[in-house]
Amino acid sequence: MQERRGESSSHGHEERVGLLAECDGEGEDVEMDDFKQGVSTKNPLHGIPNDQLLASVRTFVQTHSLDADLSIFLKAALIAQSPTSLPELTNDERLILQREQTHRWSQPFILYLTIVMNSLGAVIQGWDQTGSNGANLSFPQEFGIADTPPYCSVATGECARRTCLVGFVNSAPFIAIAFFAAWISDPLNERVARRGTIFIGCIFSLLAPIGSAFAQNWGQLVACRILLGIGMGLKEVTVPVYGAECDPSTIRGGLVMTWQLFTALGVVLGLAANLAVHKVGGIAWRLQLGSACIPAVPLLLFVYLCPESPRWYLKKGKVKEAYGSLLRLRNTRLQAARDLYYIHAQLEQEKEMIKKSAVASRDDLVTRFIELFTVPRIRRATQASGIVMLAQQLCGINVIAFYSSTIFVQAGFTITNALVVSLGVKIAGLITTCFIVFIIDTFGRRALLNFTFPNMTWTLLATGLCFLIDKSSNARLSLIALFIFIFQIFYSAGGGPVPFTYSAECFPLSHREMGMSWAVATNNFWGSIVTLTLPRILAAFTPAGTFGFYGGLNTLALVLIFFFVPETKQRSLEELEYVFEISTSRHAAFQVQEQLPWWFRRWILRRRGEAEPQLYRPKTPRPMI
Numbered sequence: 001m002q003e004r005r006g007e008s009s010s011h012g013h014e015e016r017v018g019l020l021a022e023c024d025g026e027g028e029d030v031e032m033d034d035f036k037q038g039v040s041t042k043n044p045l046h047g048i049p050n051d052q053l054l055a056s057v058r059t060f061v062q063t064h065s066l067d068a069d070l071s072i073f074l075k076a077a078l079i080a081q082s083p084t085s086l087p088e089l090t091n092d093e094r095l096i097l098q099r100e101q102t103h104r105w106s107q108p109f110i111l112y113l114t115i116v117m118n119s120l121g122a123v124i125q126g127w128d129q130t131g132s133n134g135a136n137l138s139f140p141q142e143f144g145i146a147d148t149p150p151y152c153s154v155a156t157g158e159c160a161r162r163t164c165l166v167g168f169v170n171s172a173p174f175i176a177i178a179f180f181a182a183w184i185s186d187p188l189n190e191r192v193a194r195r196g197t198i199f200i201g202c203i204f205s206l207l208a209p210i211g212s213a214f215a216q217n218w219g220q221l222v223a224c225r226i227l228l229g230i231g232m233g234l235k236e237v238t239v240p241v242y243g244a245e246c247d248p249s250t251i252r253g254g255l256v257m258t259w260q261l262f263t264a265l266g267v268v269l270g271l272a273a274n275l276a277v278h279k280v281g282g283i284a285w286r287l288q289l290g291s292a293c294i295p296a297v298p299l300l301l302f303v304y305l306c307p308e309s310p311r312w313y314l315k316k317g318k319v320k321e322a323y324g325s326l327l328r329l330r331n332t333r334l335q336a337a338r339d340l341y342y343i344h345a346q347l348e349q350e351k352e353m354i355k356k357s358a359v360a361s362r363d364d365l366v367t368r369f370i371e372l373f374t375v376p377r378i379r380r381a382t383q384a385s386g387i388v389m390l391a392q393q394l395c396g397i398n399v400i401a402f403y404s405s406t407i408f409v410q411a412g413f414t415i416t417n418a419l420v421v422s423l424g425v426k427i428a429g430l431i432t433t434c435f436i437v438f439i440i441d442t443f444g445r446r447a448l449l450n451f452t453f454p455n456m457t458w459t460l461l462a463t464g465l466c467f468l469i470d471k472s473s474n475a476r477l478s479l480i481a482l483f484i485f486i487f488q489i490f491y492s493a494g495g496g497p498v499p500f501t502y503s504a505e506c507f508p509l510s511h512r513e514m515g516m517s518w519a520v521a522t523n524n525f526w527g528s529i530v531t532l533t534l535p536r537i538l539a540a541f542t543p544a545g546t547f548g549f550y551g552g553l554n555t556l557a558l559v560l561i562f563f564f565v566p567e568t569k570q571r572s573l574e575e576l577e578y579v580f581e582i583s584t585s586r587h588a589a590f591q592v593q594e595q596l597p598w599w600f601r602r603w604i605l606r607r608r609g610e611a612e613p614q615l616y617r618p619k620t621p622r623p624m625i
Helices: 009-023 032-037 050-063 067-081 091-102 109-135 158-213 218-246 249-256 258-277 284-293 296-305 310-315 319-329 333-357 365-374 376-394 397-411 415-437 445-466 474-495 498-506 509-564 584-604
Strands: 039-041 616-618
Touching: 050 067, 050 333, 067 333, 091 333, 109 158, 109 218, 109 258, 109 284, 109 296, 109 319, 158 218, 158 284, 158 296, 158 310, 158 365, 158 509, 218 249, 218 258, 218 310, 218 498, 218 509, 249 258, 249 498, 258 284, 258 415, 258 498, 310 319, 310 333, 310 509, 319 333, 333 509, 365 376, 365 509, 376 397, 376 445, 376 498, 376 509, 397 415, 397 474, 397 509, 415 474, 445 474, 445 498, 445 509, 474 498, 498 509, 509 584
Parallel strands: 039 616
Antiparallel strands: none
């Protein structure tokens, strides 16, 4: 074992420098052999001589007042360096490490409580969307901005103006997130950490729906919805990041995806509330909008019972506090110590990478924002997260989220039946998301997107064509509902859960809050554009043309994802440094020259024996954190 661990440290250093030199830049001179062999992801502890490693551990423990667990950290560092068979381990310790592989979901109760409690913030997002869905049937008449005859005149252009106004009311939260809330999340996270930012967001999410319920004109309603957007934006940025930083990498995708799962749950609960109160005369829309405050209450009460993000503590130099969080988030002290030291080693290496490629050394908001687009590794994460967030908004889901009841009424459903069908569609989405939680870390983020976007395309096209069926036909309503139902299933399997999970994990810790702010701002900017223009598009294109238009946008999104979005599954957050060091041109070339031909042989020519080509491969063993 001494020989195995005692490889030359200079060799390890040269290997790391060589990898950085190979991957930095745009990679125009890449050889085809590189594609076939894959690019290695490296354990930063690999190659460090045994004595040197243990001496570093002792210094680390003494520096941060962790002397009581010195023996645990010494053993933990050896495991982090080489997680294969180690003679120093007891049988119980070997069993613990084996269970990480065989029982991935066997995690401490506090980890699941943290994920569930924080994901309650997502319930508010979903509930608000469906509150608006039902309220759109009545609040425009209440405030004198109804956009359909006989409430307005088509000839004078009044209906068109009111259509834009209704879209503005619905899009107000997205506008607030895109231009304000997402960007204040970075400084708030810096100062009050993850839990504090979520707590502040919950205050807005509690008071804004109540204010919406008591609004006396559309201007007051817009103001309340802007405040709601601030609360939503703070949670959208923070909750997925918080989850990604707390979760083991083997199930990180599934746990972070609970954001989308709870959004789907909020959608279902909101639609159920819509249905329950839609016949309450005069105030139905007020109850539908106001009820979104309900899930904010338990989150406000219990968020500080959850441990703070260990990576946020490490970023602030609070190593002892980070260890305390990991002791609550992992099953044993050995696992907590191993993860702490391994994350620490990765972060030290990350700092060196950022120093080598950063355009400035100042650590301020403007600098971090500029570096999202100038530092090659960070720029690639910015690009990929922007693509998946853009794809989520342009795939057509907002047609269903905000206007499904309106569309079903236009198709010929009664108001009650429209709400019932909308509820059924969202229940299907919730069930699908529950299933995807358990497979996202097996199949991967990229694979789910590449599978679901083509299927969303054809279901939207089919839905649009069904609107051309004669209204007297009994098949018209059933087919429209069926294809929207199928679309929701595919969306909930890829386009819905992946973007927030992906964006929360792809940025380095130094730029994670700013990167997630960018991703959420991008998502909500396009969400506001879609929501603002959708009533007008429906009026100009008709439902048939609208569904066809968004079907075409799904095809565009698929192309962008296929060429420019790397896979991130089952790697620690720090190991993603190596994934995003690969240039954009190199990644795209690999898809064209290796991945696409393999896919054609595998699925068209039905050649089953050929292994899928890999762009990334682990070069040294790494612990499953």
